[in-house]
Every structure is written in C-alpha cells, then in structure tokens.
Amino acid sequence: MTTQDEIIEAQQVPLSRRGFLELMGKSVACAGVVAGAVGAGSAIGATQSGNGKHAYQQNDQQFAEAVNDPPKIPEYNWNDHQWAMGVDTTRCIGCLRCMEACKMENSVQMDANHHRTWVERYVYLEGSDTALVDSQADPQNIAFAGSETKFRFDNRYKDKKVDKAFFVAKLCNQCEHPSCVEVCPTGATFKSKDGPVLIDTTYCIGCQYCVQACPYGARSFNESRGTAEKCNWCYHRITKGLNPACVEVCPTGSRIFGDRNDPDSPVSVFIRNNHVQVLKPEMGNAPNVFYVGLDKEVV
Amino acid sequence: MPKHISRLLILVVVFAAVAFTAKKVLTPATFYQYGHYRGAAVAEIASKVPKLQGSASCQSCHKAVYAEWSAGIHRKSTKDNVIQGLVVKNGPGCEVCHTGPAGNHPSREAMPLSLEDRVTTITHKHIAHPADVPGRNLMLAANDMSSLCLNCHEKLAARPKTQPQIEVASHSGKELCTACHNPHSPMIDFAAVPRPPYDPVTGKLVAVSAMKAGDAGAGRSVAAACASCHGNAGMSVNPVWPNLAGQHANYLVNSLEAFKSGTRRNDMMSAMAAGLSDADMRNVAAYFAKSRCGVTGGDKDKAKLGESRVAEAGCAACHSAGGIRGKGPAGISASQSWPNLAGQNAEYLAVSLRAFKDGTRSHPVMSSVAKTLSDADIDNVSAYFASVSCQ
Numbered sequence: 001m002t003t004q005d006e007i008i009e010a011q012q013v014p015l016s017r018r019g020f021l022e023l024m025g026k027s028v029a030c031a032g033v034v035a036g037a038v039g040a041g042s043a044i045g046a047t048q049s050g051n052g053k054h055a056y057q058q059n060d061q062q063f064a065e066a067v068n069d070p071p072k073i074p075e076y077n078w079n080d081h082q083w084a085m086g087v088d089t090t091r092c093i094g095c096l097r098c099m100e101a102c103k104m105e106n107s108v109q110m111d112a113n114h115h116r117t118w119v120e121r122y123v124y125l126e127g128s129d130t131a132l133v134d135s136q137a138d139p140q141n142i143a144f145a146g147s148e149t150k151f152r153f154d155n156r157y158k159d160k161k162v163d164k165a166f167f168v169a170k171l172c173n174q175c176e177h178p179s180c181v182e183v184c185p186t187g188a189t190f191k192s193k194d195g196p197v198l199i200d201t202t203y204c205i206g207c208q209y210c211v212q213a214c215p216y217g218a219r220s221f222n223e224s225r226g227t228a229e230k231c232n233w234c235y236h237r238i239t240k241g242l243n244p245a246c247v248e249v250c251p252t253g254s255r256i257f258g259d260r261n262d263p264d265s266p267v268s269v270f271i272r273n274n275h276v277q278v279l280k281p282e283m284g285n286a287p288n289v290f291y292v293g294l295d296k297e298v299v
Numbered sequence: 300m301p302k303h304i305s306r307l308l309i310l311v312v313v314f315a316a317v318a319f320t321a322k323k324v325l326t327p328a329t330f331y332q333y334g335h336y337r338g339a340a341v342a343e344i345a346s347k348v349p350k351l352q353g354s355a356s357c358q359s360c361h362k363a364v365y366a367e368w369s370a371g372i373h374r375k376s377t378k379d380n381v382i383q384g385l386v387v388k389n390g391p392g393c394e395v396c397h398t399g400p401a402g403n404h405p406s407r408e409a410m411p412l413s414l415e416d417r418v419t420t421i422t423h424k425h426i427a428h429p430a431d432v433p434g435r436n437l438m439l440a441a442n443d444m445s446s447l448c449l450n451c452h453e454k455l456a457a458r459p460k461t462q463p464q465i466e467v468a469s470h471s472g473k474e475l476c477t478a479c480h481n482p483h484s485p486m487i488d489f490a491a492v493p494r495p496p497y498d499p500v501t502g503k504l505v506a507v508s509a510m511k512a513g514d515a516g517a518g519r520s521v522a523a524a525c526a527s528c529h530g531n532a533g534m535s536v537n538p539v540w541p542n543l544a545g546q547h548a549n550y551l552v553n554s555l556e557a558f559k560s561g562t563r564r565n566d567m568m569s570a571m572a573a574g575l576s577d578a579d580m581r582n583v584a585a586y587f588a589k590s591r592c593g594v595t596g597g598d599k600d601k602a603k604l605g606e607s608r609v610a611e612a613g614c615a616a617c618h619s620a621g622g623i624r625g626k627g628p629a630g631i632s633a634s635q636s637w638p639n640l641a642g643q644n645a646e647y648l649a650v651s652l653r654a655f656k657d658g659t660r661s662h663p664v665m666s667s668v669a670k671t672l673s674d675a676d677i678d679n680v681s682a683y684f685a686s687v688s689c690q
Contacts, residue, residue: 058334066333071341093458095451105350121457157456165457190336200340236347251391
C-alpha cells in the first residue's frame with residue numbers, strides 16, 4: 001500500500017490519479033477499436049458497390065438513387081454522360097473572348113478580377129529559363145484594355161527579345177476528387193454524376209473555405225450574390241445538347257468539349273490522338289480538363 | 300446527483316432534442332438523396348435558360364450577312380478541317396464580335412449600344428448585368444471595330460504563328476480596319492479593291508494615313524482640267540457627277556488611283572486619271588478638300604423616308620464621325636478614306652449605290668450593304684444625304 005492509497009482511503013476520494021489514468025487509457029483503446037471497425041466497415045461497403053462509378057462522397061444507397069431516380073431534367077439523363085474538356089494551348093491566341101462569353105452567359109461580375117475562366121500568358125525572354133507570367137487581371141493589361149469591362153493582353157514585350165511565349169487557358173477542372181467538395185461545411189458544392197462539380201447557391205453560406213481549398217484557384221467569391229462561384233461547364237447548356245459558352249465562342253478551336261462515353265465526341269478524339277496532361281497531378285484531385293502543350297513552367 | 304450536474308444533463312438533453320427536431324424539419328427532402336447535397340439543386344441548375352444562341356440563330360433575319368460570313372475566312376468554308384483527327388471548330392461566330400448573347404436581341408429595336416455601354420456590377424448590386432439589359436442592339440461603331448479586330452489580330456509574342464497578325468504601325472497606322480477589310484469576310488480580293496500605295500523605295504505598303512498631304516496651291520492648276528465637269532469650285536455642273544468640294548483628300552486620292560489602275564471603271568475618269576502623277580493626285584485632292592462644300596438638297600419626302608432607312612441600315616457606323624451612337628454630324632465620315640456624303644448630289648449617290656449593288660463597282664463593305672437596299676431605298680437615302688448639312 002502506497003502513501004497515496006492511504007490518503008485516498010482516509011479522504012474517501014472515489015478515484016485516484018492512477019485509477020483515472022487507467023480508465024482513460026482503456027476508454028481510448030476501446031474508442032479506437034470501435035472507430036476502426038466502423039471505418040473498415042464503411043470502406044468495405046463502399047468498394048463492394050455494384051456497377052458504375054460512385055461520384056465523390058457518394059454511398060451505395062445514394063448511388064442507387066442516382067441511377068434509378070435521376071434529377072428531373074427534360075430530355076436528359078445524367079447516367080448517360082461523362083463530360084470532359086480539352087484545352088489545346090498551341091492554338092490559344094489570348095483574345096479572351098472565352099472569358100467575355102462566360103461572363104455574359106453566367107452573369108459573372110464584369111471586372112477583370114472576377115472570372116470563372118481566365119487566360120495566362122507565359123513569356124520566356126531570351127537568356128532566361130523562367131517565364132514571366134501575367135493574366136488579364138494584371139493592372140497593366142486592365143489599363144491597356146481601356147475599361148473595366150474590356151479584356152485584353154497588352155503589348156509589353158513588343159520591343160523585347162522573346163524566346164518563347166504562349167497562352168494557357170484555365171478553368172475549373174471538375175476534379176474526380178474535388179478538394180472543394182471535401183471541405184464544404186454545408187453541402188453546397190457537390191460532384192454530380194455526369195462530371196461537373198456544381199454549386200447550390202441556396203445552400204452556400206459564403207464561408208469561402210472552398211475558395212481556399214482549390215489547388216487551382218478556380219473558385220472565387222461573388223460579392224453581389226454572397227456565394228462562392230466557379231465554372232460548371234455551363235451545366236444549363238450541356239444538359240440541352242449545347243457546348244459551354246467558352247467552347248462555343250473560341251475562334252481558334254482551342255477549347256474542346258464532349259462526352260467521354262461517346263468515343264467519337266470531340267473530347268474523346270482529342271484525348272485519343274494527343275498526348276495529354278493535367279495540371280498539378282501530384283495533388284491527387286484527378287482533374288477532368290486535359291491539356292495539350294503544357295510547358296514545365298505552367299502550374 | 301448534484302443539482303448542477305443534473306441541470307447540465309437536462310440542458311444537454313433539451314439541446315439534443317431541439318437539434319434533432321430542427322434538423323429533421325429544416326433539412327429539405329432531397330438532401331442526402333444523391334449525396335451530401337440537396338438533390339433538387341441539380342435540376343434547378345440545369346433549368347437556367349441559355350443566353351448565347353450560336354451564329355445560326357442570326358441567319359433568319361440577317362441572311363445576307365450570314366451568307367457572307369459563311370463563305371468567308373472567319374467561318375472557314377472547309378467544314379471538316381481535320382487536324383490530328385479532330386474536327387477543328389470554325390472561326391469567330393456572330394456573338395464573338397457582336398459581343399453579347401443573341402438571346403437578348405430585340406426584334407427590331409434601334410437602340411444601338413457600343414462596347415462602351417457595358418455596366419459594371421462591382422459595386423452596384425441593383426444594376427442589371429449587361430447581358431440582361433433589354434433592348435440591346437449589337438451593332439458596332441466604326442471605332443469599336445478596329446480595337447475589336449486588333450484583339451485577335453494584333454501581333455503579340457505569345458500568339459501562335461498560325462494566327463494572322465499585324466503590327467499596327469506598319470500595316471495601317473491610324474486607319475480603321477474596315478477601310479479595306481469587310482469584317483464579315485475579311486480576306487481581300489485585291490483585284491476588286493484599290494490597293495494601298497507602295498513606298499517605291501522600301502517596297503512596303505504605305506498606310507493611307509501616312510501619305511504626305513498634298514499642296515492645295517499646286518493642286519489649283521491641276522484642278523483647272525476638272526472644272527468642265529466638276530465645276531470651278533468643286534461643285535458639279537451635272538447632278539450625276541459628284542461634288543468634290545470639301546471631300547476627304549484621302550478618298551479622292553484613292554478614287555483617282557482606282558481609276559488609273561482600272562479597279563474602278565469610268566471611261567471619262569480613267570482617261571483623266573491616266574494623265575496624273577501621284578503628286579498631282581495628292582495636290583488636286585488637297586485643293587478640293589479645302590474648297591467650300593455645298594448642299595445640293597433632295598426631294599423632301601424621299602429624304603424623310605431616307606432618314607429612317609439610314610438609321611436602320613446603320614450608315615452612320617462609317618459615314619458619321621460619331622459612329623452609330625455618337626453625336627457626330629450625319630454624312631461626315633469617320634475615316635479620311637471614306638467619302639463624306641453630306642450635301643452630295645442625290646443622283647450621283649444613287650448611281651454609286653446602284654453600281655455597288657449590281658457589281659460594276661466593288662468595295663469590301665459597300666457591296667454587301669448596297670445589296671440590302673431596294674431601288675426605292677436607294678433613292679430615299681440619296682435624297683436624305685443630299686439634304687444634310689455638310690459643315
């Protein structure tokens with residue numbers, strides 16, 4: 001019998017320090033076992049799904065619902081399509097018509113810093129191994145364009161010796177494992193079964209956690225609506241058999257869109273006949289926008 | 300159990316009850332249907348009405364222009380342009396340059412807006428997004444057109460070499476693109492259009508605006524030969540022949556060169572122009588440009604009809620200094636290469652328009668514009684411009 005035990009007996013304290021610590025250790029161990037069992041169980045449950053691919057964070061029951069009771073969109077069944085997009089940077093001329101068309105189609109705020117899609121310019125000057133990067137939101141370019149509602153790349157390299165230069169168009173990659181969906185606290189953003197990651201603006205509380213989480217910077221905050229905003233491949237157009245607005249207006253055919261379920265769709269042909277890459281593959285998001293002509297400096 | 304513990308437990312139980320009930324009541328029925336989101340949102344998002352309509356939607360009303368565009372390089376007439384197995388999407392459609400979705404295009408309202416009339420939505424939540432502004436007419440003014448063309452065609456280091464690009468200073472200077480290029484079908488058929496002058500020393504094209512101004516004093520003696528038809532002060536003796544007084548010098552030079560080279564045909568003028576040197580042309584043009592213009596007037600009733608037809612046809616886009624939207628005087632052209640129409644002889648204007656219409660005279664833009672005018676229209680608009688003040 002230790003001195004402590006004697007004291008405890010004398011004072012009639014119900015639980016000693018040692019006893020308490022023992023109790024804690026046992027509780028943690030039990031909780032760990034339970035959590036592990038639950039986790040393993042759900043993981044097994046997920047992989048033992050039936051046919052087809054679950055959307056991100058979709059369990060079996062929900063997957064069955066999605067297959068058997070799709071959303072009521074006229075003349076459209078989301079089980080029939082897997083949308084994807086291609087960008088050919090060797091064709092892009094940086095005219096920014098895509099950005100303008102997107103703003104018109106989706107009522108995006110007009111100034112150059114609000115966008116669902118944008119274009120970046122990479123310029124290697126002679127003798128340099130790193131690129132100078134600017135986009136239409138660069139203040140010099142905004143000044144060159146002349147007004148808040150016009151978008152243009154300026155001619156700042158006119159008198160410089162340029163070794164290599166090109167444009168890269170970017171937009172939401174509608175990832176297979178979207179970081180933004182992972183972090184959304186309310187369930188306002190989600191991956192739909194046919195590919196695009198959508199935003200339910202009635203549920204978005206504007207916390208902007210998703211804006212932070214996206215590794216591609218594709219999401220932004222729309223102050224006038226108070227919700228997050230991003231490209232959704234013009235979901236309201238593709239469900240009607242149209243192309244997204246940016247694809248529709250691109251004058252050089254730099255943006256390609258289509259259904260990967262159809263081997264003859266433009267995007268399937270594009271992916272098959274080209275060596276395609278994605279942005280930041282190391283992030284593990286598995287994006288669905290496939291690029292041709294990505295240079296080492298492009299992130 | 301001590302009171303404070305039991306109270307705490309009661310609070311926890313009450314809170315839990317409220318929370319669970321609230322969650323059941325407030326969570327919409329379709330939440331968790333397909334995942335951690337409101338399932339009904341998908342159909343809602345898909346139900347939005349598309350705004351961009353595609354170029355084919357413009358065809359039903361704008362047949363002539365659509366046909367021109369379809370045949371031209373901006374559309375790429377080879378439909379199946381296959382590169383690496385991919386059918387290449389064709390060039391800019393209507394909504395690229397006439398920026399803004401055709402979905403808001405009114406039926407026949409004439410409330411033209413240029414690109415400048417966009418409204419920002421940065422700070423003012425109550426201002427409609429420009430795409431939603433009703434009554435937008437998508438016609439462009441002449442000065443808009445050049446900055447728009449350069450948006451794609453200005454030489455930038457990052458543009459692929461396959462894109463046709465120009466350096467503005469050496470290509471056109473301050474000249475507007477539409478002086479030579481029809482925006483709907485921009486490839487120039489040089490046989491049909493007066494070719495801009497070459498600098499004989501460098502062999503490079505000389506932008507029209509870079510041409511040296513002529514000497515009006517020297518031009519006076521050259522003009523003596525013109526007086527028998529075009530009058531002493533440049534006001535014609537015959538209404539079929541144009542007044543030259545107050546006309547843009549560049550336009551006069553272009554015309555004389557066209558007569559000399561044969562791209563513009565008139566037996567009388569070809570003979571006259573053959574005898575003129577480049578310097579002579581510049582001088583006589585400067586002389587007439589400095590002369591006082593006059594208004595010949597036209598039939599009042601026809602002029603009234605012509606006024607509304609002109610507003611419809613958008614002549615002001617080029618033939619008014621302020622463009623369609625601007626407050627510039629009617630009939631005074633925006634570019635030095637385009638003729639002033641104000642006060643010009645109605646008969647001469649009618650003859651010219653008919654020549655454009657039937658093809659005896661050719662111009663990248665005027666040829667297609669004239670085809671949209673009926674014979675009555677031609678008389679009316681000629682009468683209108685003939686009565687407009689030329690100051």
